[in-house]
Amino acid sequence: MKRRTIGTIAVIVALLAAIAVPGLAGAGQGGTGKAKKAEHAAVKVAKKAARSAKSNGDKAAKKAAKKAARNAAKAARKAAQAARKAARKAARAAKKAARASGETTGAAKGQPKAKLEKRIANVTAARGHRFGAASSNLTRRISRIAALAVAVDSAGGDVSGVNAKLDEARAHLQTALALEDDAIVALRAVADAPLGERRAAFRAAKAKGRLAVAELKATRVSIREAARALRVIVGDLRSSDATGTVDAG
Helix, strand or coil: CHHHHHHHHHHHHHHHHHHCCCCCCCCCHHHHHHHHHHHHHHHHHHHHHHHHHHHHHHHHHHHHHHHHHHHHHHHHHHHHHHHHHHHHHHHHHHHHHHHHCCCCCCCCCCCCHHHHHHHHHHHHHHHHHHHHHHHHHHHHHHHHHHHHHHHHHHCCCCCHHHHHHHHHHHHHHHHHHHHHHHHHHHHHCHHHCCHHHHHHHHHHHHHHHHHHHHHHHHHHHHHHHHHHHHHHHHHHHHHHHHHHHHHHC
8 A cells, every 4th residue: 555655656756847837928939849748758757657556556465365364274274283282182081081990901901801911921920030030049049158157157246237137038038928919810810700890800910010120139138138238248358367367377
């Protein structure tokens, strides 16, 4: 709109310039010829100004149309993003509701009993292999430290604290094995639980399994403390032997 106004003003200015040309106000054909030339020049300037104004107006209109298209596309993208976000939120809510009702995948899902029993068998087998390997390793470490404690005791060291930690480790290990057996039994019983109670049964079995793992960790802690105490005793014996050798010398 502004560009069109500028073009109109240019036409008016050109016409005023033609009217105000000196020498055109006198009478006679010479003056009339000059007036016509000036008039033609003014008309030519006016037409040029009009074309320029129209061109500028078209450019402005095109620019405005492009801007409107960009804004519309941007609004469409935002709307699509909002729709996708709402869909994801609804999917999460539906999944959460399904979990609450015991209809999710896994041990709590209402799948055929034979399929569920097979999955549970695979889980218990893998768990039994890992747990068995860990407990065997801990048993070997207890036996090795106990043998060293016997040798240190024969050398005159007081290993009562070491033996107490080893007894503590053995107790933790026995508790871990018992809890693991309970967890395996509970896992196998999930398939026989009513459909609406399978999820709760599965959670209870997992809780027992976590307790078993916690007892294994406690076993490792007791073994490390026993080994640390034995190293201190051996260090003291070496120091006393070195002192005795120096005194004897």
